[in-house]
């Protein structure tokens with residue numbers, strides 16, 4: 001058993017209130033734990049402050065839930081690895097079985113938060129709320145946005161309405177699905193949105209207002225089980241552009257068991273890439289087509305899928321299509337089965 005699990009004991013909290021729900025906070029780092037000069041939001045150290053400081057910075061948090069923190073890592077989210085994902089999945093899947101734990105919040109850097117959200121959405125085996133949040137301004141900045149994001153995430157994690165909704169992201173008073181959330185601005189505090197679909201709802205103070213839910217499979221309905229894995233099949237992303245060298249695909253094939261192409265328009269690429277993708281199919285390296293455009297869908301297309309050599313991604317962005325292909329490859333290399341997953345998830 002992971003030694004971090006034994007540290008979760010709500011009754012030892014000086015503020016413990018038996019009337020409230022119990023929420024576990026898993027801290028991974030990011031700007032929400034960043035430290036620097038108050039007026040410099042560009043130059044700071046991400047992942048510098050411990051979870052205890054983050055919790056202490058949120059007034060009235062002990063009125064919405066009893067919170068126990070676990071420091072999983074403390075780094076910039078560009079340094080998150082599959083090993084961190086497997087650790088998060090294993091901790092949450094283990095703790096979710098406890099009757100005295102009602103929800104989870106993960107604090108995370110915003111730059112790869114969309115990827116961690118989708119991965120966990122596919123591999124967690126719980127209906128209990130799992131909320132991911134972060135901040136755009138470091139904890140030490142003027143008008144730091146982390147404390148409100150954390151306050152509202154804990155409130156949502158303690159809210160029974162959030163059960164069974166899949167992994168969600170709370171950011172700048174919006175509630176987003178882990179499947180569709182994407183970062184849409186490099187520096188503004190309102191940095192997240194959902195591909196084409198708006199958001200699931202809003203947070204106002206500690207109250208949640210839901211308006212919609214995702215129809216795609218997740219958590220307890222998903223078929224993926226990573227509990228026995230220490231790594232995932234390697235999948236790389238190739239970005240297509242005018243006159244792109246098909247040799248890139250040859251190179252990626254030496255590193256990868258599957259390849260995602262971020263194609264132009266509806267996920268297309270040149271004849272030289274079409275030929276190369278055909279060769280990859282012969283070599284048993286599945287290729288999934290996505291678009292480098294951040295909205296719309298990528299479907300089967302007579303021009304590009306001449307002999308069904310590639311699998312269209314439906315509506316996932318390349319970095320999320322990569323996660324699904326990696327998980328799919330833990331079960332199959334069959335093109336039809338993988339294609340079905342891109343419609344289900």
Ligand SMILES: NC(=O)C[C@H](N)C(=O)O
Nearest residue numbers: 030031076077109110111
């Ligand atoms: N706003 C942030 O959290 C950005 C930071 N570089 C990270 O992803 O860790």
